Amino acid sequence: MTGKQFFVLGEVRDRHIHSVTFELTGKARELADTCGGTVTAVLLSGGLDDDPETLLRSGADRVMTVEHPVLSMYNQDAEVKVLAHLLRRETPDVVLAPATTSGRTTLPALAAELETGLTADCTGLEMDPETGLLLQTRPAIGGNVMATIKTPVRRPQMATVRPRTFRAPDRKAAAGGAVIRPEIPPELFVSRVVNLGFERGEDGGSNIQDLDVVVSGGKGLKRPESFRILEELAALLGGGVGASRPAVEAKWMGYPHQVGLSGKVVAPKVYIAAGISGAVQHLAGMQTAGFVVAVNRDPDASIFRVADLGLCGDLFDILPRLTERIRKEVGAE
Amino acid sequence: MKIAVLIKQVPDSDDVRMDPETGTMVREGMGAIVNPLDLNALQAALDLRSAAGGEVTVITMGPPRAHEALRECLSMGADRGMLLTDRAFAGSDTWATAKVLAAAVKKAGPFDLVLAGEKATDGETGQVGPETAALLGMPFSTYVSALSLADGGVEVARTVEEGIQRQFLPFPCLLTVLHALNEPSMPTLAGKKRARRTEIPLEGIASIGISPEETGLGGSATRVVKISYPTISRTTEMFDEKRIDEGIERLVAVLRDMAVI
Ligand SMILES: Cc1cc2nc3c(=O)[nH]c(=O)nc-3n(C[C@H](O)[C@H](O)[C@H](O)COP(=O)(O)OP(=O)(O)OC[C@H]3O[C@@H](n4cnc5c(N)ncnc54)[C@H](O)[C@@H]3O)c2cc1C
Ligand SMILES: Nc1ncnc2c1ncn2[C@@H]1O[C@H](COP(=O)(O)O)[C@@H](O)[C@H]1O
Numbered sequence: 071m072t073g074k075q076f077f078v079l080g081e082v083r084d085r086h087i088h089s090v091t092f093e094l095t096g097k098a099r100e101l102a103d104t105c106g107g108t109v110t111a112v113l114l115s116g117g118l119d120d121d122p123e124t125l126l127r128s129g130a131d132r133v134m135t136v137e138h139p140v141l142s143m144y145n146q147d148a149e150v151k152v153l154a155h156l157l158r159r160e161t162p163d164v165v166l167a168p169a170t171t172s173g174r175t176t177l178p179a180l181a182a183e184l185e186t187g188l189t190a191d192c193t194g195l196e197m198d199p200e201t202g203l204l205l206q207t208r209p210a211i212g213g214n215v216m217a218t219i220k221t222p223v224r225r226p227q228m229a230t231v232r233p234r235t236f237r238a239p240d241r242k243a244a245a246g247g248a249v250i251r252p253e254i255p256p257e258l259f260v261s262r263v264v265n266l267g268f269e270r271g272e273d274g275g276s277n278i279q280d281l282d283v284v285v286s287g288g289k290g291l292k293r294p295e296s297f298r299i300l301e302e303l304a305a306l307l308g309g310g311v312g313a314s315r316p317a318v319e320a321k322w323m324g325y326p327h328q329v330g331l332s333g334k335v336v337a338p339k340v341y342i343a344a345g346i347s348g349a350v351q352h353l354a355g356m357q358t359a360g361f362v363v364a365v366n367r368d369p370d371a372s373i374f375r376v377a378d379l380g381l382c383g384d385l386f387d388i389l390p391r392l393t394e395r396i397r398k399e400v401g402a403e
Numbered sequence: 404m405k406i407a408v409l410i411k412q413v414p415d416s417d418d419v420r421m422d423p424e425t426g427t428m429v430r431e432g433m434g435a436i437v438n439p440l441d442l443n444a445l446q447a448a449l450d451l452r453s454a455a456g457g458e459v460t461v462i463t464m465g466p467p468r469a470h471e472a473l474r475e476c477l478s479m480g481a482d483r484g485m486l487l488t489d490r491a492f493a494g495s496d497t498w499a500t501a502k503v504l505a506a507a508v509k510k511a512g513p514f515d516l517v518l519a520g521e522k523a524t525d526g527e528t529g530q531v532g533p534e535t536a537a538l539l540g541m542p543f544s545t546y547v548s549a550l551s552l553a554d555g556g557v558e559v560a561r562t563v564e565e566g567i568q569r570q571f572l573p574f575p576c577l578l579t580v581l582h583a584l585n586e587p588s589m590p591t592l593a594g595k596k597r598a599r600r601t602e603i604p605l606e607g608i609a610s611i612g613i614s615p616e617e618t619g620l621g622g623s624a625t626r627v628v629k630i631s632y633p634t635i636s637r638t639t640e641m642f643d644e645k646r647i648d649e650g651i652e653r654l655v656a657v658l659r660d661m662a663v664i
Contacts, residue, residue, distance in 0.1 A: 267568075270565055375637070377639045
């Protein structure tokens with residue numbers, strides 16, 4: 071292939087291509103189009119129930135799929151060996167991967183293996199028109215600043231990106247390109263790490279990253295019981311419950327619900343923040359939401375600066391009224 | 404059993420102060436602590452030593468004052484400390500840091516187990532652990548929230564997005580750990596006394612056998628080219644105490660328009 075090569079290391083969970091793979095493929099397409107480059111999406115799995123061709127319709131020029139039983143559950147040892155082999159052979163300029171627990175495990179080891187750098191949790195990616203280098207922007211120092219980082223000499227230039235940072239492109243009706251199954255030396259599938267099993271967590275099914283509505287509570291909720299109010303409201307809206315870090319630290323909600331720099335990034339259609347002040351670290355996890363509603367009694371709370379609609383007052387008064395009103399609305403239909 | 408724990412000294416505050424001119428962190432006058440997750444890694448090492456015997460070595464790369472962090476670990480019960488300090492290390496990115504740590508582990512080892520925090524509160528990359536493992540050629544696991552000894556290795560539970568994954572890793576291996584793993588113990592008086600008596604060798608670049616080109620700014624693959632302040636703002640329609648009902652009606656209309664309800 072000619073031109074710059076962009077590789078997306080996709081994620082497969084439970085035999086399905088995870089949505090972040092489409093988000094990154096779309097972004098890679100955008101970047102590649104600025105410099106006449108090509109996009110390859112790589113999928114490692116124990117087998118796929120989805121058609122890898124959907125990635126061709128989302129911006130990839132080709133898809134490489136590697137299937138092997140050892141990869142049916144996440145296996146860092148085999149992944150690093152297989153990907154290092156592929157990337158050494160293909161010598162891409164840019165490699166993007168999801169900043170999920172899997173991506174954040176495989177990628178640093180892979181980067182070290184390839185003797186190159188890696189930028190974690192990028193929220194912005196663009197090609198520098200002057201140098202042709204990938205500019206990788208990530209929150210730094212607790213989200214107080216954004217640092218833009220580049221990898222001037224070493225190749226590939228590698229970055230991980232949190233799910234929902236970029237929007238998945240609309241799928242085209244049809245697209246060219248090919249799905250290929252590269253030849254991998256069998257010894258690379260021999261893993262020193264042995265998978266013993268997987269237990270799905272209680273929260274596993276309700277990943278707040280996948281929901282259209284997230285209703286979050288912070289320290290202003292004061293008691294764990296107050297989260298019932300949020301749960302009720304979230305349920306009426308078909309959404310889930312998020313929390314700020316102090317609310318999680320107080321054990322009012324579990325860590326899977328934490329939104330922000332050290333929690334999850336969510337980009338729902340509607341984000342409702344109640345009793346949350348709006349610290350930059352929290353904003354880092356929700357600022358790309360479609361419509362933001364803030365409920366806070368402090369008119370100067372920073373959360374109002376990123377809100378489309380602000381309700382200034384006591385949340386213990388406002389939320390029950392809001393819930394009641396929405397119940398009426400939903401029930402009336 | 405010989406265990407190495409990689410620890411990092413980090414600023415002690417949640418509200419890190421910034422120099423508005425330079426966009427850099429104000430370190431002067433700031434307290435420094437051991438990265439909280441590294442204390443979980445240390446506690447795991449101490450627990451394993453209680454169960455199986457052996458020795459725990461804490462290793463850090465940092466400025467001379469990072470010896471305070473090692474002392475704290477010694478007073479919690481670690482046997483030995485190793486401080487890697489050299490001008491040549493300055494400006495290291497995670498890869499350059501991992502090269503130094505891998506060389507140090509090789510020099511102080513061999514170890515059966517290397518433990519690290521899942522991430523540090525200042526860098527927040529979570530990359531140094533897996534990078535070090537790769538450079539040491541060790542199998543590794545991450546996000547470890549439970550750990551037990553098994554025949555010839557360890558069994559771990561990794562907390563990931565959708566649940567708990569169980570894995571076996573043979574020795575020698577490297578693990579990065581989460582807060583849920585254990586409750587770090589407080590330093591004891593006897594521990595503090597012993598810590599004061601224990602000498603912490605200071606190792607420079609020459610003693611771990613890597614060249615200046617491999618580390619520091621020059622040995623890093625990445626460069627920070629710009630620091631900027633996030634500017635996020637939206638036009639907010641505000642409803643105060645007296646207009647809450649109006650605000651609720653407005654919200655219901657928006658939700659209807661967006662087909663949420
Ligand atoms: C490295 C680092 C990472 C971090 N990561 C995260 C992260 O991932 N997620 C995160 O959220 N934070 C994170 N933080 C913490 C962050 O800096 C803030 O401390 C935190 O977001 C504040 O949470 P809060 O808004 O719930 O609490 P507070 O800041 O205490 O705000 C509570 C708000 O509730 C309002 N309130 C109180 N009572 C009522 C009432 N009755 N009615 C209406 N309003 C009321 C108050 O006016 C106030 O604005 C991180 C910090 C650091 C340094
Ligand atoms: N300079 C350092 N010295 C020793 N260990 C470190 C250093 N930097 C990072 N680590 C280890 O790597 C982990 C992850 O750090 P980070 O990749 O910076 O988020 C930390 O919790 C430490 O265990």
